[in-house]
Amino acid sequence: MQPAYSVIFFTTAAGAGYGLLFILVLNATAVAIPLRPVLLLSGLTLAGLLVTAGLLSSTLHLGHPERAWRAFSQWRSSWLSREGVLAVVVYPVALGWAWLVWSATGRSLTFNLLSLLLALLAALTVYATGQIYASLKAVPAWHRASVPTNYLLLALMSGAQLMHALQLGLSPRPAASAALVPASIALAALGKAWYWWRIDRAPPPSTLGSATGLGAFGTVSVLTQPHTEENYLQREMGFVLARKHAWKLRVLAALGMFVVPLLAYLAGGLSCTVLGALAMAVGLFIERWLFFAQAKHRVMLFYGGLP
Amino acid sequence: MPYFTANAQPTVELAPAAAAEVKTTTCYMCACRCGIKVHLQKGQVCYIEGNPEHPVNRGVLCAKGASGLMQHYSPARLSKPLLRVGPRGSGEFREIEWDEALGLAQDWLGAIRRRNPRELAFFTGRDQSQSFTGWWAQQFGTLNYAAHGGFCSVNMAAAGLYSIGGSFWEFGEPDWPHTRLFLLFGVAEDHASNPLKIGLGQLKARPGTRFVSINPVQTGYSAIADEWIGIRPGTDGLLVAALIHALLAAERIDWVYLARYTNAAWLVIDDPGAADDGLIARDAAGLPLCFDRLTQTLTPAGAAGLEPLLMGAVSLADERRAYPAFHHFAQRFLDPACAPAAVSERCGVPVATIERLAAELAEVAFEQTITVEVPWTDSAGRPHAGFVGRPVSMHAMRGISAHANGFETCRLIHALQMLLGSVDVPGGFRYKPPYPRPIPPAGSPAEPAAAGAPLTRPPLGFPRGPEYLLNDAAGNPLRLDKAFSWEYPLALHGMLQSVIHNAWQGDPYPIDTLFLYMANMGWNSSLNISQTLHYLTDRRADGEYRIPRIIYADAYYSETVPYADLILPDTTYLERWDGISLLDRPISDPDGAADAIRQPVVTPDRDVRPFQDVLLALGAQLGLPGMTLADGTARFPGGYAQYLTEHTRGNEQGPLAGWRGAQGEQSFRGPANPTQLQRYIDNGCFWRTELAPAQRYYRYANPAYLDYAVAAGFIGSAQPIVLELYSEILQKFQLAGRGHGTHQPPTHLRARVCENFDPLPRWQTAAQEPAPDYPLHAITQRPMHMYHSWGSQNAWLRQITARNALYVASTLGAELGLTDTDWVWIISPIGRVKAPVKLMHGLNHHTVWTWNAIGKRSGAWALAPDAPEASAGFVLNHLIAELLPPRADGYRYANADPVTGQAAWFDLRVRLEKCSATETHAASPCFEPLPARQPAPRARRDAAMLRGAPTGNHTAAHREYLGGSQQKPAKEQP
Amino acid sequence: MTALPQQVAKKLGLVIDLDTCVGCHACATSCKQWNDTGHSAPLTDYDPYGASPDGVWFNRVHTYEVSDQGHSRTVNFPRSCLHCDNAPCVTVCPTGASFKRAEDGIVLVDPDLCIGCKLCSWACPYGAREFDEVEGVMKKCTLCVDRIYNANLPEASRVPACVAACPTGARSFGDLGDPNSGVSQLVKQRGGFALMPEMACAPVNRYLPPRPRAAPSAPPLTPRVAGFDSALLRWVDRLLGG
Numbered sequence A: 001m002q003p004a005y006s007v008i009f010f011t012t013a014a015g016a017g018y019g020l021l022f023i024l025v026l027n028a029t030a031v032a033i034p035l036r037p038v039l040l041l042s043g044l045t046l047a048g049l050l051v052t053a054g055l056l057s058s059t060l061h062l063g064h065p066e067r068a069w070r071a072f073s074q075w076r077s078s079w080l081s082r083e084g085v086l087a088v089v090v091y092p093v094a095l096g097w098a099w100l101v102w103s104a105t106g107r108s109l110t111f112n113l114l115s116l117l118l119a120l121l122a123a124l125t126v127y128a129t130g131q132i133y134a135s136l137k138a139v140p141a142w143h144r145a146s147v148p149t150n151y152l153l154l155a156l157m158s159g160a161q162l163m164h165a166l167q168l169g170l171s172p173r174p175a176a177s178a179a180l181v182p183a184s185i186a187l188a189a190l191g192k193a194w195y196w197w198r199i200d201r202a203p204p205p206s207t208l209g210s211a212t213g214l215g216a217f218g219t220v221s222v223l224t225q226p227h228t229e230e231n232y233l234q235r236e237m238g239f240v241l242a243r244k245h246a247w248k249l250r251v252l253a254a255l256g257m258f259v260v261p262l263l264a265y266l267a268g269g270l271s272c273t274v275l276g277a278l279a280m281a282v283g284l285f286i287e288r289w290l291f292f293a294q295a296k297h298r299v300m301l302f303y304g305g306l307p
Numbered sequence B: 001m002p003y004f005t006a007n008a009q010p011t012v013e014l015a016p017a018a019a020a021e022v023k024t025t026t027c028y029m030c031a032c033r034c035g036i037k038v039h040l041q042k043g044q045v046c047y048i049e050g051n052p053e054h055p056v057n058r059g060v061l062c063a064k065g066a067s068g069l070m071q072h073y074s075p076a077r078l079s080k081p082l083l084r085v086g087p088r089g090s091g092e093f094r095e096i097e098w099d100e101a102l103g104l105a106q107d108w109l110g111a112i113r114r115r116n117p118r119e120l121a122f123f124t125g126r127d128q129s130q131s132f133t134g135w136w137a138q139q140f141g142t143l144n145y146a147a148h149g150g151f152c153s154v155n156m157a158a159a160g161l162y163s164i165g166g167s168f169w170e171f172g173e174p175d176w177p178h179t180r181l182f183l184l185f186g187v188a189e190d191h192a193s194n195p196l197k198i199g200l201g202q203l204k205a206r207p208g209t210r211f212v213s214i215n216p217v218q219t220g221y222s223a224i225a226d227e228w229i230g231i232r233p234g235t236d237g238l239l240v241a242a243l244i245h246a247l248l249a250a251e252r253i254d255w256v257y258l259a260r261y262t263n264a265a266w267l268v269i270d271d272p273g274a275a276d277d278g279l280i281a282r283d284a285a286g287l288p289l290c291f292d293r294l295t296q297t298l299t300p301a302g303a304a305g306l307e308p309l310l311m312g313a314v315s316l317a318d319e320r321r322a323y324p325a326f327h328h329f330a331q332r333f334l335d336p337a338c339a340p341a342a343v344s345e346r347c348g349v350p351v352a353t354i355e356r357l358a359a360e361l362a363e364v365a366f367e368q369t370i371t372v373e374v375p376w377t378d379s380a381g382r383p384h385a386g387f388v389g390r391p392v393s394m395h396a397m398r399g400i401s402a403h404a405n406g407f408e409t410c411r412l413i414h415a416l417q418m419l420l421g422s423v424d425v426p427g428g429f430r431y432k433p434p435y436p437r438p439i440p441p442a443g444s445p446a447e448p449a450a451a452g453a454p455l456t457r458p459p460l461g462f463p464r465g466p467e468y469l470l471n472d473a474a475g476n477p478l479r480l481d482k483a484f485s486w487e488y489p490l491a492l493h494g495m496l497q498s499v500i501h502n503a504w505q506g507d508p509y510p511i512d513t514l515f516l517y518m519a520n521m522g523w524n525s526s527l528n529i530s531q532t533l534h535y536l537t538d539r540r541a542d543g544e545y546r547i548p549r550i551i552y553a554d555a556y557y558s559e560t561v562p563y564a565d566l567i568l569p570d571t572t573y574l575e576r577w578d579g580i581s582l583l584d585r586p587i588s589d590p591d592g593a594a595d596a597i598r599q600p601v602v603t604p605d606r607d608v609r610p611f612q613d614v615l616l617a618l619g620a621q622l623g624l625p626g627m628t629l630a631d632g633t634a635r636f637p638g639g640y641a642q643y644l645t646e647h648t649r650g651n652e653q654g655p656l657a658g659w660r661g662a663q664g665e666q667s668f669r670g671p672a673n674p675t676q677l678q679r680y681i682d683n684g685c686f687w688r689t690e691l692a693p694a695q696r697y698y699r700y701a702n703p704a705y706l707d708y709a710v711a712a713g714f715i716g717s718a719q720p721i722v723l724e725l726y727s728e729i730l731q732k733f734q735l736a737g738r739g740h741g742t743h744q745p746p747t748h749l750r751a752r753v754c755e756n757f758d759p760l761p762r763w764q765t766a767a768q769e770p771a772p773d774y775p776l777h778a779i780t781q782r783p784m785h786m787y788h789s790w791g792s793q794n795a796w797l798r799q800i801t802a803r804n805a806l807y808v809a810s811t812l813g814a815e816l817g818l819t820d821t822d823w824v825w826i827i828s829p830i831g832r833v834k835a836p837v838k839l840m841h842g843l844n845h846h847t848v849w850t851w852n853a854i855g856k857r858s859g860a861w862a863l864a865p866d867a868p869e870a871s872a873g874f875v876l877n878h879l880i881a882e883l884l885p886p887r888a889d890g891y892r893y894a895n896a897d898p899v900t901g902q903a904a905w906f907d908l909r910v911r912l913e914k915c916s917a918t919e920t921h922a923a924s925p926c927f928e929p930l931p932a933r934q935p936a937p938r939a940r941r942d943a944a945m946l947r948g949a950p951t952g953n954h955t956a957a958h959r960e961y962l963g964g965s966q967q968k969p970a971k972e973q974p
Numbered sequence C: 001m002t003a004l005p006q007q008v009a010k011k012l013g014l015v016i017d018l019d020t021c022v023g024c025h026a027c028a029t030s031c032k033q034w035n036d037t038g039h040s041a042p043l044t045d046y047d048p049y050g051a052s053p054d055g056v057w058f059n060r061v062h063t064y065e066v067s068d069q070g071h072s073r074t075v076n077f078p079r080s081c082l083h084c085d086n087a088p089c090v091t092v093c094p095t096g097a098s099f100k101r102a103e104d105g106i107v108l109v110d111p112d113l114c115i116g117c118k119l120c121s122w123a124c125p126y127g128a129r130e131f132d133e134v135e136g137v138m139k140k141c142t143l144c145v146d147r148i149y150n151a152n153l154p155e156a157s158r159v160p161a162c163v164a165a166c167p168t169g170a171r172s173f174g175d176l177g178d179p180n181s182g183v184s185q186l187v188k189q190r191g192g193f194a195l196m197p198e199m200a201c202a203p204v205n206r207y208l209p210p211r212p213r214a215a216p217s218a219p220p221l222t223p224r225v226a227g228f229d230s231a232l233l234r235w236v237d238r239l240l241g242g
């Protein structure tokens, strides 16, 4: 699939934003951790910025961004619509939550419920994003349960990294939630490794023979394409990435997402953590690019592509 | 809150208004000439569909026809007469007014006509008004006229007209409803392509039929054939000879049919050395004789109740010996050299396949005989309860004809048909009126006339013997293209492919003006393009061009335009009148005669004129007879439309056969009807009359039809037409070659004539025989969605094919180490062309092929200079020599069939060499780009709609374009 | 309306005979032509006379070779929307622009609702969705919804443009939901199949497979004459009943 930069930015930035939001609000409900409005509000702002920038960017790849609002209508069946609705719902809830934080009502039941709701919404939004892809049967590399899991784990990981950086920025004392960094990295790395391992070993979904139904008569090969120049389908779905490049990029993505941030975490200190966050951003970007570039669309079977 | 509650299904406008106006006319994207309905909105063409009433296409369209509006709105349309100002080829022109253009042409041509009319060579390409352009040439007085048939498929026409009085091409077709076994030789598309496709569709839908395609390439029609025979190019004649051999050996032939309807029983004089050796023995009245075994007498052939002898010697009245024609035929084909085993390897068809095919032909012809239960009486007076049919049909086209042995190969196919008794019988091959015609049809080529006088006949005709050839006293050709000369005696359609070379060479004589119409001779319709361009631009020592003047009438900025001195821009097919005439290449079908017109459905938005109008105006300015009134004014001031209704020939025949007579009550003949065109328009722009059931088969010997055909003016007499298994006419040429008769070839051509004229068909090696350096055959195929050069200016069609590859058999690719990513040099003795490779399975191992005419010269056709057609596409024409290698004395014949002059496009031999890694992947040879021209003013569609106005509210834009209201109307449900 | 209709009254669709299609592209260009002024108009062309000619088409004709033990056959393969019963392109659509009509099962895009997110084109396994890069909306085969019911057209013209044009008659149109319809019968007789059944899209369109190429079963010819001389002996006396 053709990697679209606006979508890559959207999913990574918004993922990190929702991840941060998730950790932030859960952090706020944790009895053991003192409530720190400065941290909460600045975290919320950062998450809001990331999510908003991501959402705006996502409209860039629309043919008609001005009609984006229409996307809220089909939540009953469309994951993209659900994602949109959830993303929108997050805003008022987050604002309400922020108001509670600001008005220092403490850990009231309302506050706690709202926090849990917000965490749930953040997680659901990310899940919905993952489901947009996972629901596409036509793209075998996406049509798997590990896709939303990955989206969730990577969001959690990037959120944890941001949270850690934020805490360090606001006070040099390491917070209890810092332990989330290595834990989420480990989980995300496991998840991603699992995903890569699985897609590499997935049997080819279909062949030109099965797609055309002509396989029953022999081995099918392409004689002429319908049009001699590339068309939309070939540009959009026909993106191919050579295996050797994929491997290099995977290594780079893993270094960026997991290894460098982990080392930075071990090294400790704000600047290292920021550096780790930047590396993670780059890694995530590559990961997301690969997520597209390595996914093959079944329609390319008709053009002689795929397995 | 529709978006958050249950949504309603969006409404759809199910019945948008139909176009404001729908006009019928005839398509012109190819020679099939289908009926179309053109939808118009605000004077713009917005949709073209097939006319379901039309006899040719019955509503269907092909990919080109359905893209006609993009042809009509092509930016490559010319928009004003042009006069060359730079050197030829530079494309530097000055726009001039029509008065000046016609004045110039009048000056040039007037002087020629007064001096020597033959100094005008008037050749037309995709001309659909040949009976008119030929008439114009006749009135002008030049012999040097022909359309494109000489390089197209004259072999089909000549072989058919000299053996069965009709031909394949678009002049006949299989009896689709009845045929059970259909053999298709070498057809990718053909002229009557929609009827062919409709017919194939019928065959496929009818159980119990078999369709066998004989073609080196398995694409298109071959893809749906029940059996594909991947023959080696140029060897079909061998295959057919072997089929004949097998059928003869098994005695599975239609003896009765041969005796009754062919000249198999005619006695052939056997008197070696005599002037009439090999001619038909005739009685005092000139009637051919046969030997009746019942009465044991020599008797005129053809009468009922005879038992004519088919084999064995007979003594003639003068004691000389004679044999029935069939005797010679059997002798030739029973020869072991014709046995399947003898030909199999050479044509690449297994012996078992040939034998099986022969068995199948016999089985279907003789065991699955069908009868159409219509009583009829044949010309000999025998009554028949019905039409007995041998449901075996055949069709062939350029895969046969575009080889130098095509005339003979096609004759072999006709011989096979005669042997099986399947010509014009139910389930067999059927003629389309006005065929069958006498063998050959009446009319011989015109002789030269005095300066200023018209020719007495149309320039082209059918020689019935050496005395009808056009040679001067010394035996040299009278025509510039050497058609009807001793070199190409039966070049019935002229030899457009030789004209430019001969004019340059001054061989047989220099000319003054080359006048071309609708022929892209500067590119895809030339053999050896670089040489042709050289001939067009070469100058004499005094600086004059060797071809002093070139006038060209094209509608588009083709590759040829920059090489002319004066350009007469034509309209598109939707902007003019046209007649699709029975005098020309008719659109009849086996069951009825038909003709049609084109009417202007839109008015030109440029300063262009219909070429036919221009010819009539020029004719009037030149004072040509037939085009001028006694007072010197124009005979047809109303242009071609007036000509179509008022011109008559012979006995009250005119270009259009329908609605003749003052009230439009007469068909075929009758006085002109001033409302005739309107009657055509009222009827969907065509006219058709149906034959009675008793007139539909065995028409060569069916008086019910023959009388009708005489009345209709198709033929001069109702004499039965006897199919010629043995051609006496060809034997006359043979005899002349041997030194008999009043008209003999010059000494140096005797051997050539003797070698190539044989009364019986036989397989000949093609002109270019296997040379070890060039082991592969290279051929082209027409893409079904492209018409020669025109298609590439069509925004839709070029999206389908904008570049071409060289297809190589996967087995050969494996041998040569080629893959789909490679580029190769295709090398012939005269040049090399670079091409990307595509391997395929369904291809004869020794053959490579590509799509015809996809490669374009950069800058032509209003395409961007870096269009894929120019940067990556290629044409094989660069590699095909226009002349054969020199003989011992240095003389070079045209690369053509030695009998008919048919260009031998498919005799090309090549070898492949893989391009090195450093050779860039781009077309080669690469010519100087032609200067880009200001595209013609684009139609609104082009500007606003073609690119899809990015309004985001396309429905409104679309509606506006369609001329409806700007407002999107309320949607409705049914 | 993104949810698929519970039930469709009819299942209109196409049946394409791969054994008869000669790959002429008439269906493709006639589709382009009709629809260029139809429901999803225009079918934009991007670089019509330039270096990369490309545009929106609802019907594209592929050509394949099928080889089996040294034998190969060529199969032309036109592809357009299959109007799936279980159309994923519809259910993924966030705006309701994509919908399946309850009355006849035709899957359409409402160009005024579409935001051009392209998701439906990702969801369709058949490549039947065409994004108009200039207009910014998704387009697709409409099954000529603006022809087949159009009372402004002559009755004979009320079939999809591609079906009307196809010169070999390789395309048929009708109600595949009605087991007695002509198209259903054709599918039954010829073993018509659906593309990629494993995708569970339940396409309505059907393809008729290439027929097996039966070799003819004519008895072999038995030579009766061995060369010209023996023919001469036999045939001189032949009675022809002329």
Ligand SMILES: Nc1nc2c(c(=O)[nH]1)N[C@H]1C(S)=C(S)[C@@H](COP(=O)(O)OP(=O)(O)OC[C@H]3O[C@@H](n4cnc5c(=O)[nH]c(N)nc54)[C@H](O)[C@@H]3O)O[C@H]1N2
Binding pocket: B125, B126, B148, B151, B152, B153, B517, B518, B519, B520, B521, B524, B525, B526, B553, B554, B555, B556, B557, B558, B559, B560, B570, B571, B572, B573, B611, B780, B781, B787, B788, B789, B790, B852, B853, B876, B877, B905
């Ligand atoms: N390699 C190879 N070469 C071949 C062949 C092949 O099979 N292989 N086939 C040969 C055969 S059979 C033929 S017939 C020739 C065809 O060769 P041509 O007869 O040259 O055919 P076109 O390329 O169609 O060119 C005809 C010209 O007519 C112009 N034209 C189109 N419409 C109009 C109109 O309405 N009015 C006027 N005045 N002009 C118009 C076009 O712009 C074009 O310049 O090609 C031959 N060349």
Ligand SMILES: Nc1nc2c(c(=O)[nH]1)N[C@H]1C(S)=C(S)[C@@H](COP(=O)(O)OP(=O)(O)OC[C@H]3O[C@@H](n4cnc5c(=O)[nH]c(N)nc54)[C@H](O)[C@@H]3O)O[C@H]1N2
Binding pocket: B030, B031, B152, B153, B185, B186, B187, B188, B189, B190, B191, B193, B214, B215, B216, B217, B231, B232, B233, B234, B235, B236, B397, B398, B399, B400, B403, B779, B780, B781, B782, B783, B784, B785, B786, B787, B788, B906
């Ligand atoms: N779409 C479209 N239609 C056209 C035209 C066009 O340009 N486009 N041009 C029109 C014109 S001018 C003409 S003349 C006709 C020509 O119509 P066709 O006769 O169909 O012309 P070609 O495309 O040259 O096809 C020749 C076929 O013969 C095969 N062949 C080549 N050599 C041999 C051989 O030795 N033996 C056998 N058995 N087969 C062989 C080739 O593979 C090819 O399939 O089409 C007319 N119709």
Ligand code: SF4
Binding pocket: B027, B028, B029, B030, B031, B032, B033, B034, B057, B060, B061, B062, B063, B064, B065, B066, B193, B194
């Ligand atoms: S076959 Fe096609 S291009 Fe030729 S006349 Fe018919 S519709 Fe027009």
Ligand code: SF4
Binding pocket: C080, C081, C082, C083, C084, C087, C088, C089, C090, C107, C123, C124, C125, C126, C127, C128, C129, C140, C201, C203
């Ligand atoms: S073919 Fe594709 S676009 Fe058409 S209904 Fe099925 S999934 Fe949707």
Ligand code: SF4
Binding pocket: C092, C093, C094, C095, C096, C097, C098, C109, C113, C114, C115, C116, C117, C118, C119, C120, C121, C137, C138
């Ligand atoms: S591109 Fe348009 S039709 Fe397709 S899913 Fe998006 S909004 Fe729906």
Ligand code: SF4
Binding pocket: C030, C031, C032, C034, C035, C058, C059, C080, C081, C140, C141, C142, C143, C144, C160, C161, C162, C163
């Ligand atoms: S049904 Fe209509 S829209 Fe669909 S492919 Fe055929 S012509 Fe095109």
Ligand code: SF4
Binding pocket: C016, C020, C021, C022, C023, C024, C025, C026, C027, C028, C061, C076, C078, C165, C166, C167, C168, C169, C170, C171
């Ligand atoms: S029009 Fe008919 S024969 Fe031609 S490509 Fe389309 S389906 Fe095949």
Ligand SMILES: [Mo]
Binding pocket: B151, B152, B153
């Ligand atoms: Mo031709």
